[in-house]
Amino acid sequence: MKDIAVRMTGVPASETLSIAAKVQELKKQGKDVISFTVGEPDFDTPSHIKAAAVEAIEQGFTKYTPGAGIPELRKAVSERIEQDYGLHYDWHQAVVTNGSKQGIYNFFQVVLNPGDEVIIPSPYWVSYPAMVRLAQGKPIFLKTTLKEQFKITPQKLKKAISKRTKIFILNSPSNPTGAFYDPAELEALAEVLEDQNIWILSDDAYAGIVFDGKTFWSIAKYSKKIFQKTFILGTVSKSYAMTGWRVGFVLGPQPKIMEAIEVIQSQSTSGVNSIAQRAALKALTASQDTVKAMVKEFELRRNVALKVISEIPGVRFFTPQGAFYIFADFSSYYGKKYRGQNIKGSIALCEYLLNTGHVALMPGVYFGDDHYLRLSFSLDIQKIETGLERLAQSLKQLE
Ligand SMILES: Cc1ncc(COP(=O)(O)O)c(C=O)c1O
Structure with a gap:
């Protein structure tokens, strides 16, 4: 054995x-x-966020919480996305995860069958290929160069799509390159994806950290069709300096997939740390x-x-x-x-x-x-x- x-x-x-x-x-x-x-x-971590955690402890908010997160936080997530992205999600369409890392992991686990392909623009965040492989999927790397400002083109994306393609990963701003897609560039990619049977995993871990007066724009805004295909993976880790608290979230319009993400979470880790959820609630609802x-x-x-x-x-x-x-x-x-x-x-x-x-x-x-x-x-x-x-x-x- x-x-x-x-x-x-x-x-x-x-x-x-x-x-x-x-x-x-x-x-x-x-x-x-x-x-x-x-x-x-x-x-x-800003002091008002830490204070919310202390208050949660003192109030005895220290028990199990629902697998998908406390409703207040799920509502706060959908409201923040509405404010920052101009996209409407019902709060039931948001699931709170142990960092966005668990959200991404769960997403792969629930949608990938053995041999399904995941298009990953390269250079990439180290965990994508490992997590795809853990879900028995196959990473397909789409190389980008410094000359291309580390961004893929619609032509390259089109070429990489096969019958087995299940997911396309978009990470803007990117770890490790800092590449950032402007709305026009995202529109061009969305056009390629619109009639494809492919999920878009939009890893927005760094959406709050954008320079040079630019503003973040989500590919999900392109059209109703693209909205239906996109899953937003967000986190309080980077924007609020809360990496150790382990709070992230997934937003998606497909109830079956969102329910499956909740099932996998409730059967593995259960709901995220109750105290950290209260801290994240403060982070998302207080002044930015x-x-x-x-x-x-x-x-x-x-x-x-x-x-x-x-x-x-x-x-x-x-x-x-x-x-x-x-x-x-x-x-x-x-x-x-x-x-x-x-x-x-x-x-x-x-x-x-x-x-x-x-x-x-x-x-x-x-x-x-x-x-x-x-x-x-x-x-x-x-x-x-x-x-x-x-x-x-x-x-x-x-x-
Ligand atoms: C691109 C990207 N996505 C997701 C994550 C996961 O962050 P967390 O699990 O802390 O939300 C990271 C962390 O380094 C990252 O760089």
Whole structure:
């Protein structure tokens, strides 16, 4: 008898979480590491949100909650989406999940049959392929390049669609690239999808973090047909600096699928932590000023980081228009050596930078492109400058 089920084949542990753990380990050993690896805001959860959680505890709001979430929060989710997106969902069409990660996982579990294909624009968020494989689906990667600003075109999308295509994943703003689709670009993709029998998974984790005066626009707004095909995956993690609270949500117009998502959740994790749900309720219903302030600060940091990176020779990059990552091409350093050690690719370069410069970046290979490194600007400006200076110095030592 084999110990491990077949469905685990080829499913790695989350690489991004394991690198973050390595950095923590070095810091514990007293090493002064500057980490550009974090996938979360460095800001603290705003105090009014924390206060709502304390109040929930003091009121004894500490028991099981319904599998799909407390009705107040489901209503708050649909109202926020109405305000921010201009889309109407009945509150029964919103299910609260343990972070949007569980929402995405549940969605794959309930719609994918073995061998069903999921189109994933690449570079991609690391968890998509793993979660598709866990649901016995088949990831189909749609490569994008820096020249294309990491965005797929309608032509490319059309070509990737087959009889087995079940889901198309859209993630704008994107992790890891910061690519952001304008309404016209989304309309062009929607036109391709309108008459296809394909679900659209709109991963809107970073919808609240958009720069350069742009506003988020949802593909679900394109037409009634597209609305019927789209599932919105949202979260309080990033916009409200609440990654550890684990509250996300799914919104969808298809009752059967939403019910199935609720079933899988009620038979696995049950409803999300009651206290965290009260905190999320506060986050969504209170003034959104803290979000605006955070986005402003992120934009400032992005500009500082880009300015410094642009002075490092041989690095090519793209200006991210949302989220808090820069995805930069460092491949001109591959093949170089340090004390006889060859820098073969993004993992080797990240190891070298961590060991010699005490600066941590995320290898691009984890996101589907080995030429790149991902750099999160979720740290204060002084650290960004010092960290990038160390990065530049370390690169200079390569021969
Ligand atoms: C693109 C994307 N989607 C979804 C998530 C999941 O976030 P959470 O489960 O905290 O809501 C993340 C987290 O890093 C992400 O980057």
